[in-house]
Amino acid sequence: AQSVTQLGSHVSVSEGALVLLRCNYSSSVPPYLFWYVQYPNQGLQLLLKYTTGATLVKGINGFEAEFKKSETSFHLTKPSAHMSDAAEYFCAVSAFGDMRFGAGTRLTVKP
Amino acid sequence: EAQVTQNPRYLITVTGKKLTVTCSQNMNHEYMSWYRQDPGLGLRQIYYSMNVEVTDKGDVPEGYKVSRKEKRNFPLILESPSPNQTSLYFCASSSSGTVSYEQYFGPGTRLTVT
Numbered sequence: 001a002q003s004v005t006q007l008g009s010h011v012s013v014s015e016g017a018l019v020l021l022r023c024n025y026s027s028s029v030p031p032y033l034f035w036y037v038q039y040p041n042q043g044l045q046l047l048l049k050y051t052t053g054a055t056l057v058k059g060i061n062g063f064e065a066e067f068k069k070s071e072t073s074f075h076l077t078k079p080s081a082h083m084s085d086a087a088e089y090f091c092a093v094s095a096f097g098d099m100r101f102g103a104g105t106r107l108t109v110k111p
Numbered sequence: 112e113a114q115v116t117q118n119p120r121y122l123i124t125v126t127g128k129k130l131t132v133t134c135s136q137n138m139n140h141e142y143m144s145w146y147r148q149d150p151g152l153g154l155r156q157i158y159y160s161m162n163v164e165v166t167d168k169g170d171v172p173e174g175y176k177v178s179r180k181e182k183r184n185f186p187l188i189l190e191s192p193s194p195n196q197t198s199l200y201f202c203a204s205s206s207s208g209t210v211s212y213e214q215y216f217g218p219g220t221r222l223t224v225t
Contacts (some may be wrong), residue, residue, distance in 0.1 A: 006153075009151065032213075034213065036216075041219075042218060042219070043115075043216040043218045043219050044154075044201065044203075044216040045216075046213060046215075049213055090153060090154065094213075099144075099156075099214055100156075101146075101153040101154040101155075102153050103151055103152060103153040104153050
């Protein structure tokens, strides 16, 4: 079975600072990994995904994530935070159609 | 526009009064699922369906029912709602043609049971 652990339920950064949201996964088979973003009062929107191939994955809104098999990690980063990045972020792992989500990390961006 | 729709978006009801939350997708996806989102717990899967007439329990199925009579629709039924089912519910769909099963989410239904 798969599982996801997101380190830090709340992360606060200043506008223009680096964003780093941490995600570690557990999977008995090669995983597919995802980051979703949820803006207030909205559903989940896919930011990026890793399936196979290049381990550095670029997504929308300047976000990227790197799949590190040896560390079982899939951390999300963005070089420079913007106020509009304030949202909740979910890491997810999928295998054979079974998708499991982390508890989420709420990102606050301070002016 | 490709989308997953849910209705209603907001619902306040009383304990024991049966309700149904509808979910529909227009992407011809085989796979559909229901999640509930609670603070600090992320999204937990309630039920999923691999195709028409094929459904199975997720992690938190107690108190819920589903049916999949048509490919596009996957309603969630609470036959006797209780206050612990107050939550934010999401329907999602994906195509079995994509090995990653990337899921597309509806806008959510906020349910309050008093």
